[in-house]
Amino acid sequence: MELYFLGTGAGMPTRGRNVTSVALNLMPERGTVWLFDAGEGTQHQMLRSPIKPGKLEFIFITHLHGDHLYGLPGLMTSRSYQGGDEPLTLFGPPGLRRFVETAFEVSGAHLDYEVRVREFEEGVVFEDEQFRVTAAKLEHRIDSYGFRIVERDTPGALDSARLTAEGFRPGPQYARLKRGETVTMPDGRTIDGRAYLGPELKGRTVAVFGDTRPCGSELELARGADVLVHEATYMHEKADNAHKYYHTTATQAAVLAAEAGVGALILTHLSSRYQDEAVHRLLEEARAIFPRSHVAEDFWSYVIPRRAE
Template sequence: MEITFLGTGSGVPSKNRNVSSLALKMLQERDEVWLFDCGEATQHQIMNTTIKPRKITKIFITHMHGDHVLGLPGFLSSRSFQSGESTVELYGPTGLKEFVETTLKTTGTHLNYPLVYKPIKEGIIYQDQDIKVSAKKLKHGIPSYAYKIEEEDKIGPLLPDRLKELGVSPGPIYETIKNQSTTVLPNGTEVHRENVTGSDIPGKRIAICGDTKPVDSLAQWVNGVDVLIHEATFIEADDQLAKDYSHSTAADAARLAKQAQVRYLLLNHISSRYQQNILEEEKTRLQSIFSPLQFVDDFTEFTVK
């Protein structure tokens, strides 16, 4: 899994930061890309990456503020001209369907692929045999959500020495044994997968939080995730502004990461009032609360390990 940040600013675009969007690339796992938020000019940002719009099959909107959705109609329209014919599923709060359909209708836009709307509420909103996505409501004046993506654990690696003890030679039989709980060999021997594989490989877990004030119950919900992506609209010195505008400070996010014992914190949705030197100073202060963390930039890429 790889994360590409397409827009890391808050409210309005700046010369250095576009408004909110990020891509979760799962090309090796399932040949798909999932988009989280789609602020204005997201499609322009995508053109500066290797992401192919036709690979984007699911779009998750955290909330309906313009800096998170105004790029969506344009992206959906352009996708029709970029070999995008597969269905796109749109997950988001109430109002998403009306916004998209009204915009497409009034602009005379016709898509050459189906849109499927998936209104969300708290709990599991998508699940298949490999992955699960859950949503949790946040606090931001209008309905705003966090999304948690959880891969299923993978079966551990085959142990050649144990297979050799059972008389199993390397070959296609290895794949059969890996894919079945019990395999009967030609000589009648039963091979139970659990006896010839190592420990399961834990699936990746990522939490992506929309705009929000601190939420007490969020720590339990994101507990132990590999990566927490959280807004950091303000630095701690501007705590009152964060309260006034229903946002979080970077320090709020760091305290959440510490309490939830996450592995890595990526700070996103950053006000354009802060220059890079201020963010570097803030990062140094935050590391006394939680580490590792980083303020992300547009086109920052992060591999989830």
């Protein structure tokens, strides 16, 4: 599981930072990629990255401001031309369906794959045997959401060497043993699969937030997450501006990370006023409160380790 940042700027693209988009690379876990936001130019950023549009399974839109949304029609259209024929599901606030349908109706674009649009308010927006995704409303000028992605715990590895040492040969029973079931083996012995499994692998938790100023719902979404991706549009000297325009400072994001007990904080959505040395000062501001802070750059990735590691 890896976060890959395609765009880390706020409002407008700059030479060094495109507007917002971050991919959650789940190729090892489920052979797909999830995308959070798709600002203008996201498909161009993908061309310079290892992220393949054809592998996109879900796109989550935090809110309907252009710097988080305007790249969606182009990305979806190009996906057809690049071998993407699997269904694509879009999750986002009410209005997302109208935006997508209008863009394709007016442009006459044609897609070679099924598109599913799921608009939500709050609560569980996706759940299967591997992951659960919850959304909660943040505090911004329009409805903006944060997502909490929880990977389910998985059983430990089957101790095949021990089974061999006890005289068992590989066979179809191994699949049931891996699930922790009690199995009668070909020689008549009955064994409990749980006794042959290594330590359970603890699932990881990722929190990805849209634009917001500090609010109560943030803490529950972020609590105990292995990594929190949070906007830091301003340094704290601009706290009045941040409040006025419904954004967050690096200091405020760091305070939240400390209170929530997250494993790491990644700051993104930086104002174009912060270049070069100013970015380092913004990072220092966050690390003074939460030392495990990072500032994302375009084409930078962060591998999310399992807690047991």
